[in-house]
Amino acid sequence: MEIIGDFHTHTIYSSGFLIKGMHAKSTIEENVKSAYEKGLRTIVISEHGPSHYLYGVRKKNLKQIRDEVNRLNEIYSKKGLTVLMGLESNIIGLNGQIDVDENIIDMLDILLMGFHYGSTPKSIGEGVNLYFKSQISKISGCKLDEITDMITQSYISAIRNYPVDIITHPGAKVKLDILKLAKEAEKRDVALEINSRHGNLNLEDLKLLRNTNVKFYINSDAHKAEEVGDFKLGMETFLSSGLNKKRVINAI
Ligand SMILES: [Zn+2]
Numbered sequence: 001m002e003i004i005g006d007f008h009t010h011t012i013y014s015s016g017f018l019i020k021g022m023h024a025k026s027t028i029e030e031n032v033k034s035a036y037e038k039g040l041r042t043i044v045i046s047e048h049g050p051s052h053y054l055y056g057v058r059k060k061n062l063k064q065i066r067d068e069v070n071r072l073n074e075i076y077s078k079k080g081l082t083v084l085m086g087l088e089s090n091i092i093g094l095n096g097q098i099d100v101d102e103n104i105i106d107m108l109d110i111l112l113m114g115f116h117y118g119s120t121p122k123s124i125g126e127g128v129n130l131y132f133k134s135q136i137s138k139i140s141g142c143k144l145d146e147i148t149d150m151i152t153q154s155y156i157s158a159i160r161n162y163p164v165d166i167i168t169h170p171g172a173k174v175k176l177d178i179l180k181l182a183k184e185a186e187k188r189d190v191a192l193e194i195n196s197r198h199g200n201l202n203l204e205d206l207k208l209l210r211n212t213n214v215k216f217y218i219n220s221d222a223h224k225a226e227e228v229g230d231f232k233l234g235m236e237t238f239l240s241s242g243l244n245k246k247r248v249i250n251a252i
């Protein structure tokens, strides 16, 4: 089994109000070059969504990113590497709102979505619900079911309301009902990520999904060029699960 595309990589544009390069280290061109050298056929540049004040892309930079992706795709597609623009949007509300609007979605080739602490919630009330309660769900042992259900439902609403292609690292930062989410994702042709940086989905999750047909991507979530195409953890996890490799969209 070989992974031939990395659909989740960050560059210096994932910097929020910080100086470029403080969160993710490399330029778009450096990520693309690394993907080419590693023999990949697809690379997606997927910055953090704009609501994340530490890591998020600045809206004013989106056009620049689009132009740079187009420029590099022009050069590298002739050599067998397709360069795409994605975005790792953030869930910002319990009704499944995410931090990109139609105008931004129209600029993208692919839409990713995940949960990250530190993105500005849509309202204080929702912020408290989504962020505070989900935080509690990680540290306390009681009444988790209700909170997990609520968060899972917000993911489900998000994939019903937006053209999400990939849910990034499900369960990494917040507990989810993976099976329930996977069933809805399968219906809507949304893939779940096996993220090699965070280790989610994990082996336990994959075993739970044996009787579904939900599809996966194994991605690096690279934050520097050297990490592009590093699928080690994701591959190991997937191979241990015994699932059919045909379920991994970016594998041959
Ligand atoms: Zn992420």
Ligand SMILES: [Zn+2]
Binding pocket: 008, 010, 088, 168, 221
């Ligand atoms: Zn990421």
